[in-house]
Amino acid sequence: MLANKTSKIADPFKIHRVFPIRIQGSKDPEEIIIPDPSPGSDDDTDSHERPSPPPFLVRHHSQDNVYSDDPPSVATSEHIGTTSPSAGSSRFVSNTFNLATSEESRSPGTVKDQKVYRCEDEPIHIPGAIQGFGALIAIREDEQGRFVVRVVSENSQAITGLQPEALFELRCFTDLLIKSDKKEFKSRVRSMREREQGSRTNPDVFSLSLTSLMGAPLSCYIAMHWSAPSNLVICEFELMKDMFNPRHPPDDGFPKIPVGVVETEATDEERKLSTTTKSKPLHAVQVARETERQIGSMELFHVLCEIQNQLAAQTNLQDLLDVVVGLVYELTSFHRVMVYQFDETKAGAVVSEIVDDRASMDIYRGLKFPASDIPKQARDLYLINKIRVLYDRDQPTARLICRSREDAATPLDLTHSYLRAMSPIHIKYLENMGVRATMSISLTVNDKLWGLISTHTYGTGMRVSLPVRELCRALGDLASTNIEKLLYATRIKARKPLSSQPPKNSPSAYIAASSGDLLNMFGADFGFLAIKGEARTIGKLFSYNEAIVLLQYIRQRAFKTIYSTNCITKDCPDIQQKFHVISGMLVIPLALSGSDFLIFFRKGQTQEVQWAGNPYEKKRRVGNYLEPRASFRRWSERVVGRSREWTEDQVESAAVLSTLYGRFIEVWRQKEAIVQKNRMTRLLIRNAGHEVRTPLNSIINYLEVALEEVLDERARQHLQRSLQASKSLVFQVNDLLNLTEAEESEFDVHEDNVDLKVMLTEVIISFKDASARPDLEIRLEDDQKVPTIVRCDPSMLRQVISNLLANAIEHSSGKLVSVGLEYISTSDSNTLVEMYFQDGGKGMSEQELDSLFQDFEQVLDDEENQATGLYEGDPKLPPISLGLGLAMTARFVRLNCGQIFIASEISKGTKVSVKIPFRKARPRPDSARDVETPGENSLPTPPLLTPDSAPGAVPAIPGTTAPGIFERSQSLDTILPIRQYTPSHARENSQFTPGPGSLASTAHAVSMTTGPTFDPNTGRYPFPTVSANYQRVNVLVAEDNPLNSRLLETRLTRRGHDVRVTVDGHSCAEVFKATPDAFDVILMDLQMPLVDGNASTRLIRAHELSHLSIHKVPLPTSPNCSSYGRVPIIAVSASLSEQSCAEYVESGFDGWILKPIDFTRLEMIIAAVMDEEIRKELLYGRTLWGLGGWFRVRAGDAAVC
Template identity: 40%
Template structure:
């Protein structure tokens, strides 16, 4: 209905008033029927100097006051129609006075115009025994077949009669007073307030409105999320119509958006008679036509011809609507219909009463809906045996009941877990994957996925799941979420007539007329789920907040726990590494002496065992370093080809013992030396074949190289059985078991009914082990099956390459003092050659060789180095970096140059080696073993050594040295006085000594003694803290475990500027150690 229509219903008259320049209230606009309603025609009204001239004296002041109030307080009217309704009396020269009802409001356009609508004064309630019969049709309207039960339900009132109406029916004076209206409103509100459900409210209000207005049919027309209408309650007079509209649906096009917006503004709309002629509006001057009058807030604005035709097709003559507005949105309408040949009149006071009843209904419905939301938020009452704190998280069924979902997926840190049984599995995974790529930050709901998200259907055909509710858990900026799912359902929708039967204009494409039939038309709808209600979405938002906070706290707790473990590892590492480093270095020193071959062989084995333990220590310490990628401390270097061959050989042997058939095909292109979890990898092969044997007595295993990228090779494992195969639903079950194969200790929420439990024996345990391994190594697992044709498992496992030499010596263990043997010795002493016939299979340093198994085939035998493999001459870099070291341990023995396998020469003695100018080095180290070892190494270089066991002793020995100390190696962590405090004490002593010398000689020109360089020495030195070390007074640093070649270069820098420049600080090379400044 366009608000610019300049037509008015003939039930009342309209005039527009405006103050002129003289302050008179002139009539600017009038409807053509003013003479019939008011008694003055438009020409007479325009001729008046002021409209007040035709009012009775006693109401003129009231009229002026109401006009001024309307002009100055029009804010509420612009948002919602709230007219000022009052009684007015017009006077005539030779006729009796006329009383009228007047409804006044400020017109939005043009500015300054006050609209007054006048209606016949009627002040009596509608009494059925007086006026009801005159408005009834000759025969009841009947256009559909209804059952007696349906008719009885729609003709029985659920409301109680209003006492004020009963009193008015019995008294002689039928007029109502303002107190009667107040009593009617109070009595109606009391009945509504007693209602306990929304449906009960609707059933009561239709009875109350029917009693107050006398309409033959009163119904509640509720709008759904698509703005389609549904009749949820009705009360019909069977003498007027036997049609039952309860439960029928109406398409959204019946009440378009523009009309719905007007219903929000006009809470009361009335059409007295659809066949009555409308009255045109007449303007005082031609210029008043330049700005069309806006009748948005007019009570008696004329209806559109399309709407009148719509009512005619239903056989309806009179209508009135009462809007139910909740939170600014049109929730529904109380629609009133009158039949017969005479329109039903409802006076202005009764219409205002109905508007207040509509507001009371809206408030009660909102209250009940809010109560339902609050009840939905309450957690189910746990049984005494359940843990209250974890009940919601531990019980998947109760979690699903909160939003009435059938199953769900919880995704945290890119790990997904099923809540309930995913059916179908593949559709749920496809939908969840798509939603995660969208990265929604607010709740999303859909009851028709194909229509709302066509991109999902383009990725995978969605047949079963029709609705989802996405709840983002975005605390910390992650992509965590919970997705609830509902399956599609086939439902029948009863429409009032065929909603698709519409006639259009041939040129403009607009409706020419509405559908002519309103008989029941049943439409079968599929591909949609139940609609997500507002309280369910509200509950989901609370769940999102709750789970989001849980995840945030869980992550913080995990970080704190990890930080605590790291600090414990760091604290214990120093205590463990110090004696271990001493053992390794003492063994190296022992090997440098002249000893017999048998003793050398024993010392070699001891050194290798100690070095292997050092590797484990370094792996543990790597866990304490923050890195972008996860570090697995269980990684080790092994021969993949040999491991696979041996594992398959053992499985074939077990299969033959059990009368099972197993065919194995291993590619020769597999990488040899790789890093990874050897034990877990072999367990995966064992459990996967074990699962395959449960399906068939014959399996085929194929292992190939899929591809290589830089230092990583992806190996494919295909296990195929000849069993009965699996159906689609059985495949879904297997995939869900794989998805649920998570470590319960590491997962935030338990989603099974019984809480955390160990994996059950049998197939599920096999799948759990396989799934966890694949997850940890970032691999992939695929499963395909077809009934009657068997099942195929496809695994893709990435392996990081390891150099061949890392088989025996993964890396050079950086001991606390590890000088290069080759720096002052030509070649390392040899070790005895391996015994003849020993297998040349590479083993990781420090690892026990596997027990000899069945003889290997030719391919297996050529996996390791052959009998003619050349021996490796050690060439160990002094910085101790694993990449640069090439010492090889084969068959558990250190391979050295065979040219020195005979008796040792004099060069093997412990003679000092010249290393530049002789220095006096003060070593501050609290560990006696490390102290003596470091002193011995430095003394071997020809330097003098002074020892101190703590910071105070270091200060005292420096002060007592008389200036002989050339450099100080200061350990940071020492008892009593630590290295930092000792350094500040020494710097203070230097300044004090210089000041005293100047005071004693009285000459400021005395050349001060050079500052003694101090090197910070610790395993905990950090590059980011270097400025703190400089401010403390340190001149350089050296990181434990020490690289003795680097230390030697730093010591030379005390008196050699070139050596000092060579060992200056370089960003990114902190572990080398050096000088801060030249």
């Protein structure tokens, strides 16, 4: 049933659609009737519009056993017992087969001296006779090496010149051979018996001469094969010059009247197609016929080369088959040559043909013959013996005479015989078709009988000599090889979409993109991909209701193997729905449970099948047996409710697709689960961070406001500690957010001039103050060659120094930690400097170092590998997590194209070195209001930490057992190369600081607070104050958070500005529209309910354009905005991203500033409203993104981002 339940109220509409399509498994799978998945045969009356079978083909309940029509009720009889060829002879004659007559037994069995067989049961491989144009002699080698004749055909005298009895009396069969042939004969016989069984199925064909008492030796062709069960060498002889059985009929060998049994006039186009040969003439054959001489071995070689060249030149199957029939037609001179291809039901269709219209007016091309015309045992023999010939259907056969009762006890197996007598049923069948002689050549593909090259002659008989038959057998093998090659080429072309590696995106996206290729590969009209309970269409959807029913049915059935049907109504009877459009489907499971799958649908087709006679009707004789089909009149069958058959190649391609994409989806699903989990974790951290950071920023700003007041010393100290603790918490929140965002975006490097030595000194001092180990000495080893000022991200560099120093202190078991700077080299733009941190701790083993660097490499992998956990380290090593500090350090080093070096030795310590190619410092401008020095706006110095609060949360390197590291050692020196990386300005200016609760985090906060302290002369801390040069302005604020809005109002009002606060974007836009000239600048928060900052800005800009369009003059603005051209709108948010700069400009923003707001910077941005020079100084590209600035100098100018 469908996932979406319908209401009990009748819906007046008939057409329904659901998107997305969701499917579910059956809750009661045991209630589903599972039919046999194999498709039915073509005789299903439910899906065919055809006349019902004659009543006599229906099984009756009576004493008489009347045969049904499947299989055909055609029978033969075999005489039982032995008779001698002549009176008084002690030889035994084989039994032969004849058609059963009305006077004979009514059912298969033995009655009197006859045994009756049905057609499908006839043992055609032991007919007991051969065709009369050749003779058979079966010999067995005795212990003395003599070849004793055991079985002889009764016509031996006509071929060999000796009666059967004379042959039995020979001491050795080789006595008949001339001297030169005896040695060759013996060699061939022994070679054949020594040959591995199954290595060759066709007889060994050669020529020899038989001596004759009547005259000159007789030249014969011999086809010899070994019968292993009876240990007999079977020799079949044919005369080279046979006056009674000529190889080619005379010119008047055509029937007096062209044969016609189809009784349907072919069109001119059909007749032209079947009477025109597409093969090229064979040069050697033409010469041999014109000169009336035998084709020699060299000519045969040339003929084979010509045949192979013509076959190999064909590029499609139909052209190849047309060339094949033309070549056989030229080689054999038969009146008709056809290629007869079997389908999946073993019915055959004539797919190529050439006919001489002087012999027959019938056109068989396109006609179909039922599988019963060639029963199974005949098809099996065609697969073994690839040449089958009948010289003349009216020629009497020659029975086999056995030497003794022992030889007659087991009928001679003639499976590999060329002269084997035809079944009397087949003889009658050919008589009904008007055919006098025939030859069949097997076509095999993948060791299966693919089809036959069938030849017919009308009028007189047609004998094909042994050499030509061997040539035709070779032609059949070449044709089979080329058919197989073309089928494989088509298969490879069809499977080309499978050769490309599945991409990393979702299966639905990929399969949707390649839907055309998939539909072409399977010849389908459309399909579905069902994954995780949802289905996505492949191709253009049609017959929606039928498709949904089938989709749900397939999900309930949960197919675990490939399933195909071309008649859903017949093969899935448990579906109650009636199907009028969709008839065929191919199900490809993509999961072992059957829950994920691909399904392809085919529309039903009304097929007109042209049969050579009605395949469902046979003529009944007077008795109880049915004759072979006598009518081959063209009979049309209209098949409805079925689609085209799914070919074997398409089913094999489906199996490949199931394996390939089943595994792809399995891996993708595992990856998607991990990615989704990580995505949700990052989203949770971001949301939590935003919710925490917003009130913290307000707390910090209000504390700063309170500290500007006149307070007593005790109250000031309490506020100072609160401020410092609040900022420390902000640092730790930023740590988590930065690390989380780094997994999906690149770090933004806020580059600035940095005094490297001063920063290193500040961090060391802060660690000394925060450490609970007063005896610990941190020694700074300076190199005078190191430049004083370098360029990098000061925040990230400070964090790296803090991380590595905290790690060295934590793992140091001694009293000394060495920190140093060392100059390495310089270039035009960079200076390579090494910073090292060395301790005297326990050190790390080589295995621990390997594990550590594997974790570094894992950190540096791209996001997808991190998300799916596809990092392949040494499986013997335990998994190690680097921790926040070292992970951030590794990323900083990579972003700056540096390297990390670690040298360690057990019991001696570890030295960690970071080599960074710092960029050379740029000259500072005279006006440096946009650049803060390391000491500017720092936090007040906190009180010293107690031993209980400081060191307990210092994180060690996870996975290591050595707490002490960082001493140089010559025994171990490992280097981690960092990939070159070009940083992008991608994120807000947030602090990169150590993890929560760590010593590095606390020390980082301390180091950031070194600077101005309490001045007892003024009784105040030097918090920023507004410059007297800044003019007071009217500010419109849009801020939904009450704390932030009151803070903005308080801070700006203190500086003399007039502030109007609105609580959302819509209110802000309405206030501005009411009095557009009352405000000098708008501070717009981005994240607000109802109407956010972007939408509000667009409303304001749209109002300005509307006023200009209607009144032909710009919207009036305040005098302070005149130099800019319109009221500037400044974007205010903690989530501003430099990557979205163009989007902000497009929305109508003129500048930006990030939260928490630096009010000194905000004053500069506000002052720039009236000062064009300040706007130029704060223009995007000239200032860092994290500080804030302007997008353009004037309102009409193009934005710089």
